[in-house]
Amino acid sequence: MALGAFPDSHPQHLGMPGMHGSVAAVTALQKADLLITLGARFDDRVTGKLSSFAMNAKVIHADIDPAEIGKNRFADVAVVGDVGRTMKALIPALQSEFKKSKPDLAPWWKQMSSLRATYPVGYNHPEDGTVSPQYVIERIGAISGPDSIYVAGVGQHQMWASQFVKYEKPRTWLNSGGLGTMGYAVPAAMGAKVGMPGTTVWAIDGDGCFQMTNQELVTCALNNIPIKVAIINNESLGMVRQWQTMFYDSRYSNTSLESKRIPDFVKLADAMGCAGLRCDKTEDVDAVIKEAMSINDQPVVVDFSVFRDAMVWPMVAAGTSNDEIMIARGLAPDWDSQEL
Secondary structure (H helix, E strand, O other), X not given: OOOOOOOOOOOOOOOOOOOOOOHHHHHHHHHOOEEEEEOOOOOHHHHEOHHHOOOOOEEEEEEOXXXXXXXXXXXXXXXXXXXXXXXXXXXXXXXXXXXXXXXXXXXXXXXHHHHHHHOOOOOOOOOOOOEOHHHHHHHHHHHHOOOOEEEXXXXXXXXXXXXXXXXXXXXXXXXXXXXXXXXXXXXXXXXXXXXXXXXXXXXXXXXXXXXXXXXXXXXXXXXXXXXXXXXXXXXXXHHHHHHHHHHOOOOOOOOEOOOOOOOOHHHHHHHOOOEEEEEOOHHHHHHHHHHHHHOOOOOEEEEEEEOOOOOOOOEOOOOOEHHHOEOEOOEOOOHHHOOO
């Protein structure tokens, strides 16, 4: 949720934690002896099995809502208040303690750097020649850059947008984490564009999510709100399909949206007064993104046809411990090779 508050490029940035977080970030939480949590709620998508989460850590929990503190994880130190003010108070207290003694964190960072190098968040290009959805999102982030605002719906594309776009500035990443609101991307992107009219705003959406609120593109066209929509079109409800593949023996139920381009998103975009583009070849991805970037007098919808069976990794399966994180299907980190 707070991607960009601490720049991805910072050497001490370990990545997103949680169910689809990096191995380094998940392990750091598990092995830490102190957690300073600001505005967090210790939901199960971050903690995994709560009874096994960060078992050796003391917790300083700051939140403006007192009902959140201690709700899921006991807080050794509870701070009720605005996070900004809390940080301003904590920093000088920490600096004062460091004047007395400062712990040697070199071994810790050696371990974390090793995990980050050994288990980076990555992907493989499909062997059948279809377009990798991760590659599409990675290239959107690279071409549009860190000054743009990125909004995601809910599902696989949401996780890939959090993993493969590099966030360097606060408030450049908007998504409905926690609530899981399919259809969030288009209207949220509209609001971001109205609030920051000089900023490029990308709605990264799935073909399922997009069909819940795409009618709002009419509002965009009529009111000159030129957002850019990237549909990561895998002809399915991808995240549900991934779970059905992994946990239900590939028994697919009501997740296939395969329909021979029904609706045809390019024609739909045109009918709503938007520019419609399509990309179904890896070699065309950059050119299509740049074409979308060049259109600024109307909304743009890009239909990216991508590999249907791509999965989001790493993954901590629901109800399991963060210690059981998987880097691919049936493949866990080699903990024996790590000095933890």
